[in-house]
Amino acid sequence: MNEANFIVREPLLDPKQRVIGFQLSWQSPDQSTEVSIDSLNLLLAFVAEHLHDDEKGFLLGDSLLFLEAVPELLQADALTLLPPGNTVLILQKKYFASETAFEAVKNLRQLGYGICLRGAEITTLERSFFSQISHIEVKLNAANFASQAKVYASLKRSSVRMVARNVSTWPDFDACSALGLDSFVGKLHLTPRPSAAPKALNTSQTTILQLMEMVRKNADIQQLESVVKRDATLAYKLLRYINSAGFGLRTEVQSLKHAVQMLGYSPLYRWLTLLLATASTSGYSPVLLETAIVRGRFAELLGQLKMSKAEAENLFVAGMFSLLDRLLGLPMSEVLATIQLPESVTEALISRGGAFGSYLALAEACELNSALVGSLADSLKISSDELNTAHLSALVWAKNISLAA
Incomplete structure (x- = not known):
C-alpha cells in the first residue's frame, strides 16, 4: 500500500x-x-x-x-x-x-x-x-x-x-x-448533550469502580463475587460482554470465578471499564459509547504491534477512559480521582504523553481526520497497512461488543 x-x-x-x-x-x-x-x-x-x-x-x-x-x-x-x-x-x-x-x-x-x-x-x-x-x-x-x-x-x-x-x-x-x-x-x-441532571456517580458505577479497584489489587475471587451479587443486572451484563464474539472464547463463561480462572484478572479489568461506561444514566449519546469502544480497541491493537499483551490491554483502558468523562458527565479530574490507574494510563489521558500517549493520540487522529496521523504513525514506526488493518479490525470488534450490550 x-x-x-x-x-x-x-x-x-x-x-x-x-x-x-x-x-x-x-x-x-x-x-x-x-x-x-x-x-x-x-x-x-x-x-x-x-x-x-x-x-x-x-x-x-x-x-x-x-x-x-x-x-x-x-x-x-x-x-x-x-x-x-x-x-x-x-x-x-x-x-x-x-x-x-x-x-x-x-x-x-x-x-x-x-x-x-x-x-x-x-x-x-x-x-x-x-x-x-x-x-x-x-x-x-x-x-x-x-x-x-x-x-x-x-x-x-x-x-x-x-x-x-x-x-x-x-x-x-x-x-x-x-x-x-x-x-x-x-x-x-x-460533544455531549448538555444535561440539567446532577453530575454524580450512580450506584452501579460506584459498585463497578469498587470492583475495578479490587481487581487491580488481585482481591480474592470470593470477595469479588460477593460484590457482584449485590447487582444481578451488573453480573448478567458482565458475563454477556465476556461471552461476546469480541472476546472469541470457545467455552461459555458461567460465572465470575470461571472468568478469572480462564482469563485472569487483567482482561476482567477491561470489561469492567466497558461496564462503567454503559452504566451511565446521564443520557449520553449511544454513538459516544461506540466511539470509546472503537478507540480503546484501536489503541490496543496498535500497542500489540510494539509492546506486551498486558501493556496493550492498558491501552484499551486508556482509550475507554479518554471518553469516560463525557460518558459519565463528569470532569476528567473527578473521574481519575475515583480510581487509581497505572501512571502510564493517567499520563496518556491528561497530556497524551508517556509511553501510551502517542498510541492514544493516533487512534483519536484517525476518527478526527487530523493532519497528525502520518507523523504519529511514523514516530511509532507503524505502517499505513498496519494502521488501516487495526482500524477496520477495531470497527468489527466494537460491532460484536455492541451486539452484546
Missing part, C-alpha cells in the same frame, strides 16, 4: 444518535484536491478485503458503509465482495451527465447497491435522478434554515434518504431530525 494512505472514518448517525454505519475515506489534508481513481480503487479493495469473510460474510453486520466513488469504479471486482444492501457509493452530481455512468448506476441499483448523490443543489434537483439514487447529501445552512425546511419536507415524501452534513450543534440536530432527515455524518457526537 501507498504509505501516504490512511483510513479515516466518520460515523453515520440516525435521529436517535445510534451508529448505523460509517463513511470511510483516505485522509485528505487538501480538501480541494480530488482523490485519484487509483486511490479510490485502492480504498475499495482494501476495505472489501478486510471487511469480507468467505464464511461469515460482511463483518460489520447490518451497518451501512459509505465509500466515495467515480464511474470507473462502478464495475470494480472488489465491489462484489461487499453486500449490496450495506454498501452506498457516493457520486458527485457531475457524473450523472455521462450516459455510460448513468447506466452503470442503474445496474448497481438493480443489484441493490445504494447510491448517494453529492454536490446537488437540492432546491433545483432534477427529479429524474430520484429513481436511481438511495441517498442525497445535504448541507445544513443555519442562516437559511426556513427555506431548507420546505425542501426537506418535499424530499421526505420520496424514497430518497437524506444524509446531513454541517450539523454542528444539538439543537440543529434535533431540528433536522424533526424535519425527517434520516442520518447525520460528522463529529457532533464527540
Whole structure:
C-alpha cells in the first residue's frame, strides 16, 4: 500500500444518535484536491478485503458503509465482495451527465447497491435522478434554515434518504431530525448533550469502580463475587460482554470465578471499564459509547504491534477512559480521582504523553481526520497497512461488543 494512505472514518448517525454505519475515506489534508481513481480503487479493495469473510460474510453486520466513488469504479471486482444492501457509493452530481455512468448506476441499483448523490443543489434537483439514487447529501445552512425546511419536507415524501452534513450543534440536530432527515455524518457526537441532571456517580458505577479497584489489587475471587451479587443486572451484563464474539472464547463463561480462572484478572479489568461506561444514566449519546469502544480497541491493537499483551490491554483502558468523562458527565479530574490507574494510563489521558500517549493520540487522529496521523504513525514506526488493518479490525470488534450490550 501507498504509505501516504490512511483510513479515516466518520460515523453515520440516525435521529436517535445510534451508529448505523460509517463513511470511510483516505485522509485528505487538501480538501480541494480530488482523490485519484487509483486511490479510490485502492480504498475499495482494501476495505472489501478486510471487511469480507468467505464464511461469515460482511463483518460489520447490518451497518451501512459509505465509500466515495467515480464511474470507473462502478464495475470494480472488489465491489462484489461487499453486500449490496450495506454498501452506498457516493457520486458527485457531475457524473450523472455521462450516459455510460448513468447506466452503470442503474445496474448497481438493480443489484441493490445504494447510491448517494453529492454536490446537488437540492432546491433545483432534477427529479429524474430520484429513481436511481438511495441517498442525497445535504448541507445544513443555519442562516437559511426556513427555506431548507420546505425542501426537506418535499424530499421526505420520496424514497430518497437524506444524509446531513454541517450539523454542528444539538439543537440543529434535533431540528433536522424533526424535519425527517434520516442520518447525520460528522463529529457532533464527540460533544455531549448538555444535561440539567446532577453530575454524580450512580450506584452501579460506584459498585463497578469498587470492583475495578479490587481487581487491580488481585482481591480474592470470593470477595469479588460477593460484590457482584449485590447487582444481578451488573453480573448478567458482565458475563454477556465476556461471552461476546469480541472476546472469541470457545467455552461459555458461567460465572465470575470461571472468568478469572480462564482469563485472569487483567482482561476482567477491561470489561469492567466497558461496564462503567454503559452504566451511565446521564443520557449520553449511544454513538459516544461506540466511539470509546472503537478507540480503546484501536489503541490496543496498535500497542500489540510494539509492546506486551498486558501493556496493550492498558491501552484499551486508556482509550475507554479518554471518553469516560463525557460518558459519565463528569470532569476528567473527578473521574481519575475515583480510581487509581497505572501512571502510564493517567499520563496518556491528561497530556497524551508517556509511553501510551502517542498510541492514544493516533487512534483519536484517525476518527478526527487530523493532519497528525502520518507523523504519529511514523514516530511509532507503524505502517499505513498496519494502521488501516487495526482500524477496520477495531470497527468489527466494537460491532460484536455492541451486539452484546
